[in-house]
Amino acid sequence: MKCLLVLIALSVAAFARENFVGHQVLRITPKNEAEVVLLKELSQLQHLELDFWREPIDESLPVDVRVPFHSLQPVRSFLAYNEIHYDIMIADLQDLLDAEQQEMTKSRALQPRSTDDFNYATYHTLSEINSFIDALVQENPNLVSKIVIGQSYEGRPLNVLKFSTGANRPGIWIDTGIHSREWVTQASGTWFAKKIATDYGRDAALTAILDRFDIFLEIVTNPDGFQFTHTSNRMWRKTRKPNPGSRCAGVDPNRNWDAGFGGAGSSSSPCSETYRGTYAHSEPEVKAIVDFVTSHGNLKAFVSIHSYSQMLLYPYGYTRTPCRDQAELHEVAQRAVAALTSLYGTKYAYGSIINVIYQASGGTIDWTYNQGIKYSYTFELRDTGRYGFILPANQIVPTAQETWQALMVIMDHTKNNPY
Numbered sequence: 082m083k084c085l086l087v088l089i090a091l092s093v094a095a096f097a098r099e100n101f102v103g104h105q106v107l108r109i110t111p112k113n114e115a116e117v118v119l120l121k122e123l124s125q126l127q128h129l130e131l132d133f134w135r136e137p138i139d140e141s142l143p144v145d146v147r148v149p150f151h152s153l154q155p156v157r158s159f160l161a162y163n164e165i166h167y168d169i170m171i172a173d174l175q176d177l178l179d180a181e182q183q184e185m186t187k188s189r190a191l192q193p194r195s196t197d198d199f200n201y202a203t204y205h206t207l208s209e210i211n212s213f214i215d216a217l218v219q220e221n222p223n224l225v226s227k228i229v230i231g232q233s234y235e236g237r238p239l240n241v242l243k244f245s246t247g248a249n250r251p252g253i254w255i256d257t258g259i260h261s262r263e264w265v266t267q268a269s270g271t272w273f274a275k276k277i278a279t280d281y282g283r284d285a286a287l288t289a290i291l292d293r294f295d296i297f298l299e300i301v302t303n304p305d306g307f308q309f310t311h312t313s314n315r316m317w318r319k320t321r322k323p324n325p326g327s328r329c330a331g332v333d334p335n336r337n338w339d340a341g342f343g344g345a346g347s348s349s350s351p352c353s354e355t356y357r358g359t360y361a362h363s364e365p366e367v368k369a370i371v372d373f374v375t376s377h378g379n380l381k382a383f384v385s386i387h388s389y390s391q392m393l394l395y396p397y398g399y400t401r402t403p404c405r406d407q408a409e410l411h412e413v414a415q416r417a418v419a420a421l422t423s424l425y426g427t428k429y430a431y432g433s434i435i436n437v438i439y440q441a442s443g444g445t446i447d448w449t450y451n452q453g454i455k456y457s458y459t460f461e462l463r464d465t466g467r468y469g470f471i472l473p474a475n476q477i478v479p480t481a482q483e484t485w486q487a488l489m490v491i492m493d494h495t496k497n498n499p500y
Contacts, residue, residue: 099314101178103150106171108466109160111140116165120144123159127352131156132316134469135390136355138439145466147174147316170466177471178315184474196220201272201481203474204264207237207308210301213271214240221278224291230299231369234322237304239369244277244296253290253382253492256299256370259334259445260318261306263388265462265472265480270300270386272481273488290492294381297373303334303366316470320364324351332358335387336443337367340451341399344442357443370445374452382456382495383449384488389469390438390461391429393418393487396450398434398441406455407433413494414458417487424483427463434459456495460484 111117120137123129124146132147148156160167171177181204188203196217205213218225224244231239257270277296280287290296301307305321319331329352336347339361343349347357362368374380395410397403404410414431421429430437434444446457463472463480472480 098312099316101147101174101316103153104147104174105150105153105169106134106145106147106174106469107156107167108170109137109144109146109165109167111137111144111165113140116140116163119159119163119165123156129156132354135466136439142438143466145170145469170469171471174471177468181315181471181474196275196278199271199275201268201275202478204268204477205271206311207301207304210267210271211240214242214274214300217242217274217278224281225274225278228297230373231365233303233305233366234320234364235305235308237308239299239304239366240301241373242274242298242300244281244291244298246281246291250293250295252295252297252377252380253384253495254297254299254374254380254449255384255386255488256302256445257386258300258307259302259366259385260387261303261310262316262318262470263462264310264470265388265477266386267301267307268474268477269462269481269484270298272478273485274298274300276481276485286489286493290496293496294492296492297380299370302370305366306331318354319356320366322364324356327351329356332356332364334364334367335385335445336441337361337364338371338443338445338448340444340447341397341442344399344440346398346439346441347443355441361443371448374449374454380449380454381500382458382491383446383454384458384460384491385445386460386462386484388462388472389464389466391427391463391465392437392459392461393421393429393431394434394437394446394459394461396433396447396457398439398444398447401435401440403433404450409498410456410458413456413491416494417458417490420486420490421483424486425479427483455500456491458491460487 117137129152130149134145137144188200193199218227226243228241229238257266309317323330333355336357342361348355362371393414418429418431446459450457
């Protein structure tokens with residue numbers, strides 16, 4: 082009977098969701114600038130409905146692209162004609178999505194009675210994460226509270242966990258899930274929340290941080306998009322606000338900040354995955370954080386967590402002018418990456434956004450840095466492309482554990498270097 086119920090649940094869910102049968106993820110390795118230009122031209126052919134997981138930017142960087150089944154032949158022909166090398170990273174995306182859903186359905190057979198019973202090694206829905214947040218607050222009333230900093234476009238609360246041991250403290254901000262399809266980030270954020278609640282009073286380093294700083298953690302920064310990835314389209318990245326005059330919804334919330342807004346590395350096309358919106362802070366999910374940062378006025382570190390690529394990045398993304406604290410930010414990043422790698426050997430690149438990956442205008446941490454939050458960082462979590470956004474659930478906890486090592490370095494440095 083249980084097997085039958087699982088099959089029914091899977092079939093009902095599959096019926097409602099966009100299907101990715103036959104879709105492949107290709108890793109393309111351009112060998113010169115001419116091939117990069119050709120790939121950029123390919124990316125502009127909207128009828129192919131290509132989804133670039135890693136954009137064509139520079140010959141030193143691989144390009145990952147999801148190709149729908151109906152576009153496989155023309156894309157392969159284009160690459161062959163231009164003698165551009167590629168490998169198949171994911172042969173059939175739907176196979177991975179089916180396995181992911183089956184794992185989630187099985188895990189729901191055991192409902193957690195507390196956050197101790199919560200399964201941190203599987204992916205969870207928005208309602209499950211919200212229930213976890215409420216349970217964590219209830220279990221730790223002297224340390225943890227929930228604040229609602231605003232509402233999403235579709236009216237969902239923007240929940241932030243506040244870990245605090247006293248009044249009028251400076252703050253450290255961490256957010257996960259601003260790009261909704263990056264599920265390992267929301268899952269890691271949930272693990273971080275439990276780690277903080279569990280280790281205060283037990284771990285000397287974390288206790289010292291919380292005795293002087295509040296920690297704010299927004300686990301699901303883009304709840305409308307996240308809900309949509311569970312109900313309709315697992316590959317959805319953006320917000321869900323309609324764009325007047327366009328069939329395409331949503332804005333890239335990491336191109337919507339007032340830091341070089343509208344510049345290179347963002348798009349003016351509503352159908353683009355990097356569409357910046359009509360004006361800076363147009364998205365309520367972004368504006369809520371902007372208002373919180375401004376009203377708080379004393380955040381000392383700001384960490385925004387993405388996936389994938391295994392990178393730790395600091396400003397700037399919108400300009401090649403080095404930020405004034407680059408030497409210090411680089412040294413902290415170096416130590417944070419070393420701590421991360423020490424756990425499982427995971428290799429990370431680190432440096433400024435524009436030097437390590439590409440020019441990206443309107444990004445979160447460029448804005449926070451320009452607001453005076455010196456220790457502004459972005460993570461790109463596992464992996465480097467084998468699974469991309471569909472990281473297997475058995476990598477959630479190891480990913481969160483190693484990332485926590487790096488976060489502790491950043492938070493400890495913030496504590497020890499007041500400004």
